[in-house]
Amino acid sequence: MSFADLGLSDELLRAVGESGYDTPTPIQRQAIPSVLMGRDLIGIAQTGTGKTASFVLPMIDILAQGRSRARMPRSLILEPTRELAAQVAENFEKYGKHHKLSMALLIGGVSMGDQQKALEKGVDVLIATPGRLMDLFGRGKILLTGCGLLVIDEADRMLDMGFIPDIEEICTKLPATRQTLLFSATMPPPIKKLADKFLSNPKAIEVSRPATANTSIDQRLVRTDSRKKKDAIVDLLRAGDVKTAIIFSNRKTTVRELATSLKRRGFASGQIHGDMEQPERLKELDRFKTGEINILVASDVAARGLDIKGVSHVFNYDVPWHPDDYVHRIGRTGRAGATGVAITLATSEDAEHLDAIEKLTGMKIPAMEGAAAKAAPEPKGGRAERKEKAEPKRRGGKRAQSEDAPAAAREEPRREESRRSREEPRRAREDRDSREPALVDEGWNGPVPSFLGTGFGH
């Protein structure tokens, strides 16, 4: 089975091929033909399954017919965070390069002027976070009556963030006869209700995979004391073979402090959290992706969905309060068939949260003792991931082929999803399915996209 069997256009197949993809992932195989036929779709899938391409690709072909009119976007993609919206926009640019489609990225924290200008000219695809979209809508800058295609991505996360009322309101502004695609890692009742209300006769696709049966991530625990945490992290960064690391903290203030402290100690480090200005957030992310810095201190804004290639280590400077977040955080490493290391610093006060994590993942995180705790283990088993070992700072651009490979071309632990689903008690499945999968979603490795109504294509 190749992409050519899915009914996509030649131009699109060319863009896909040029990006290095050749074989569609299960969700792409199942979703693309249905989306091309105009069907509604519920995709139970997480990042790492090739989810983004499963809607981006058919959308490009659907939108290739017809053209946009001023202030009347033809399609809308809703994302929970600004960074995820930017990541999807990057995918549109990549796969739409042989099409003449226009898009606008409507996210908060950046100037509205350029977004408005793009809307005025007319766009084929609107990629938005709910807040900015509602704002612009309220100002009369957008008419959604011509928007015949809606994608609600990461629906369960939208729920967590309290976006459901906004989503419902947005849905009512769209024409009743439209195609709606909804993606969610889990299906809690409110999401089910949303789907019942706004989708008609949807095709349901479920692609799940055990998150931390993810052997590509070597998980370790370091017992420490709150006062020694900073020294511990510095030791781990120095001693281990840390090529690229994300250090998660529970609080924005801690992110700031730790980032400052690491910088002062000479680490090529940066930070990202929700109190930073949006341009700064994207700039830091870009510096990290291009290798200008190799350590990123982050809040949970970066925990989910973000696909950054070649992260060798994830550190939990704090044990996350919500066990799901643990799985999401460590899922930033061990991506694209590479192996990664996830090290969690835990104090005696963290016992309860640690228990919750171990219960969720169904495994005890092995402790690094004594001398071992001084050195972070190397990611083992490696292929591409060990390549630049001697050189802590990656340079942008050239990357190992396997890392750059498409979701489908990558090595994928092909577990028997459907069989597993049948055999497993529903309860356990739901539990597990709320976790982040081991693998990556479509990459976003380019520079920070210019979010403002970029034309793409030539």
Added chain:
DNA sequence: AAAAAAC
């Protein structure tokens, strides 16, 4: 207990 998202 936090974080995320509009101005």
